[in-house]
Structure formats: C-alpha cells, structure tokens
Amino acid sequence: MAKIHFENEAYSLNEGDSVLDTLLEAGHDIPFSCKEGACQSCLMKLEEGSLPPESQAGLSEVQVKLGYFMSCSCKPSADLKVAQVDAGQLTVESKIITIDQLNDSILRLRLEAVFDFLSGQYISIWIDDNTTRSYSLASVKAVDNFIELHIKVIPDGIFSDKYCRRLNIGDKLKIQGPIGKCIYATNNKSQALLLAGIGTGLAPLYGILRDALHQGHEGPIHLIVGAKQASNFYLVEELNQIAAKNSQVKVTFIAQENNNQSACETGDLYQYVAEQYPSTKDMRVYLCGAKTFIKKLRKQCFLAGADRDCIHMDVFLPG
Numbered sequence: 001m002a003k004i005h006f007e008n009e010a011y012s013l014n015e016g017d018s019v020l021d022t023l024l025e026a027g028h029d030i031p032f033s034c035k036e037g038a039c040q041s042c043l044m045k046l047e048e049g050s051l052p053p054e055s056q057a058g059l060s061e062v063q064v065k066l067g068y069f070m071s072c073s074c075k076p077s078a079d080l081k082v083a084q085v086d087a088g089q090l091t092v093e094s095k096i097i098t099i100d101q102l103n104d105s106i107l108r109l110r111l112e113a114v115f116d117f118l119s120g121q122y123i124s125i126w127i128d129d130n131t132t133r134s135y136s137l138a139s140v141k142a143v144d145n146f147i148e149l150h151i152k153v154i155p156d157g158i159f160s161d162k163y164c165r166r167l168n169i170g171d172k173l174k175i176q177g178p179i180g181k182c183i184y185a186t187n188n189k190s191q192a193l194l195l196a197g198i199g200t201g202l203a204p205l206y207g208i209l210r211d212a213l214h215q216g217h218e219g220p221i222h223l224i225v226g227a228k229q230a231s232n233f234y235l236v237e238e239l240n241q242i243a244a245k246n247s248q249v250k251v252t253f254i255a256q257e258n259n260n261q262s263a264c265e266t267g268d269l270y271q272y273v274a275e276q277y278p279s280t281k282d283m284r285v286y287l288c289g290a291k292t293f294i295k296k297l298r299k300q301c302f303l304a305g306a307d308r309d310c311i312h313m314d315v316f317l318p319g
C-alpha cells in the first residue's frame with residue numbers, strides 16, 4: 001500500500017483514495033473546492049516520488065516544472081513525499097472596479113486585469129484560507145482590459161450570496177488563475193462555431209464570441225442560450241446588437257417557458273440544436289454551464305459528427 005509522507009508523518013493510502021482524501025481524513029486542513037481536477041485550489045507540491053500524469057493535467061508548464069499537482073486527482077501507486085503550497089504563491093490581488101445587477105439573480109463583477117488571460121478560461125477566488133469558488137472569464141483582454149465575471153446568486157450560497165452581498169467597489173479579491181482551455185482556438189477562421197450554454201454558462205461564451213470576432217473569425221457563429229424562464233436571460237440587448245453588426249453571428253435565446261413575452265424561442269434546447277444541426281461534422285462546439293447539460297449536449301453533438309477534439313467545455317461544478 002502506497003504511503004503519503006507529509007509534515008514528518010506517513011499515511012497509508014486506502015484503495016481508490018486520493019492524496020487529498022488521505023490528508024483530510026488524517027485531520028489536515030488542505031484547501032479544496034470542486035474535487036474534480038478543475039478549480040486547482042488543492043494544489044500541492046511534490047518533494048519525492050513520481051506523480052500520476054492525470055494529477056498535473058491542465059497545469060501550466062511552469063507549475064508542472066515546479067512539481068505542483070492537484071491532490072484531488074492524485075492516486076499514486078507508490079510512496080510520495082508532498083508539501084503544501086503557500087496560497088500566497090498561487091494568488092494575486094485584484095481590485096473590484098464595478099458591481100452591477102444584470103437581472104434579478106445575476107451579478108456582474110469587473111476586476112482589474114492583473115494577469116494575461118484568454119476569454120473562456122476561469123479564475124478561482126479565495127474566500128478564506130481554505131475556501132475557493134471558480135468563475136469564468138467573460139471579458140476579452142485586448143478589448144476590455146478588465147476581468148468580467150457573471151455570478152448567479154444562489155440563496156445563502158457562501159460566495160455568490162453571503163460574500164458578494166458585502167462587496168464594494170475598491171475591495172480587493174484574492175484570485176488564482178487563469179485556468180482552463182475552453183477558449184477560441186482555431187486556425188480555421190471559416191469554421192462554423194456552435195456556442196451553447198445555460199444560465200451563467202453565457203459568461204465564457206460571451207467572451208469567446210467577442211474574442212472570435214476580435215480575432216477576425218469569418219465563419220458562421222451560432223450562440224444558443226437556454227433557460228427555464230425567459231426572464232432568466234441577461235445581456236439580451238448587447239448580444240442582439242452584436243448579431244446585428246456581424247452578419248455571420250446568430251443569437252438564439254430559447255426558454256422552456258416564456259413568462260415575460262420576450263422575443264425568444266420557446267421549447268427544448270436539445271431538440272432545437274438537433275433540428276438546426278443534424279450534422280455537427282467539421283464544426284467547433286463550445287458547451288458551458290451545469291454538468292448534466294454539458295454531458296447530454298456533448299453526447300448529442302459527438303453522435304452528430306463533431307470531432308471529440310473540437311468540443312470544448314466549461315463545466316460549472318459546485319464548490
């Protein structure tokens with residue numbers, strides 16, 4: 001049985017457990033959030049041993065060279081000696097520039113751009129020494145020069161409600177990142193792009209859409225935003241204006257129920273995508289939002305012909 005050496009103690013790793021599980025069970029205070037290898041809040045540093053490659057998937061070249069790894073995705077078969085990473089080394093401070101309400105339940109935070117990023121990546125915000133939440137980047141660095149986040153307020157949610165309610169312009173947030181590969185990345189400027197999301201899944205898609213246009217994308221871009229109720233949509237005017245100015249852009253809002261008589265489609269998003277795109281062959285697909293939504297639409301687009309490497313996803317796992 002492999003052992004984890006940490007702070008002068010050794011702990012046996014139970015079958016199927018990760019380094020994070022083992023250290024938490026031993027009573028150590030290791031920060032973590034999504035536990036699915038996305039948020040990077042559980043990063044640790046290797047001191048001796050050999051890491052399973054999946055524990056470094058998605059880390060930057062520098063992080064890999066430094067021996068950083070995600071302790072939630074690290075299930076080694078041989079002994080490892082590991083150390084905690086000082087959160088100060090992972091985070092930078094960024095000042096809040098604006099706070100707006102985009103609709104009844106969605107906040108827009110704009111922060112100073114303190115590092116380079118690509119639209120559609122995400123950052124983790126540190127709420128305290130052990131708690132982080134991840135948010136996707138809706139801004140385009142070259143155009144906006146700020147970090148824009150769209151935050152759905154979940155009643156009593158630790159960050160989106162309780163913490164955000166206390167925030168003011170000028171406050172500083174500790175942020176880590178940027179993380180992720182759900183970005184505009186094609187050498188083929190005439191490729192058809194399908195961007196589909198629900199809820200604040202629009203945040204990364206809004207960034208990717210504007211980044212694609214900024215980079216001179218010429219092929220058709222179809223943004224499809226889904227919601228339960230039409231009143232849940234936001235940025236409707238801005239997106240319709242983008243479509244009006246760029247003939248290759250089509251924006252569709254589709255709600256299960258049109259409760260405020262908006263000019264949107266009513267129906268099922270999956271069915272709408274199936275009807276519009278019986279074949280997704282040669283298309284590049286971006287899917288953002290809740291895990292169940294992404295899993296279902298990814299399968300649908302894959303079965304309709306999209307190449308696995310051409311389906312990009314930003315999965316909003318709960319913290």
Ligand SMILES: Cc1cc2nc3c(=O)[nH]c(=O)nc-3n(C[C@H](O)[C@H](O)[C@H](O)COP(=O)(O)OP(=O)(O)OC[C@H]3O[C@@H](n4cnc5c(N)ncnc54)[C@H](O)[C@@H]3O)c2cc1C
Binds near residue numbers: 134137150152157315
């Ligand atoms: C890569 C990534 C990107 C993300 N991007 C965004 C984004 O751009 N905008 C955004 O609003 N959120 C995003 N999220 C989700 C976000 O990180 C938080 O999980 C969410 O804001 C809830 O945090 P909280 O502290 O307010 O709620 P918590 O206190 O963590 O949870 C309160 C309750 O709400 C439930 N819950 C948690 N998350 C969700 C959810 N997403 N939907 C429904 N119920 C939930 C919990 O199970 C719990 O019961 C992203 C997550 C990931 C991993």
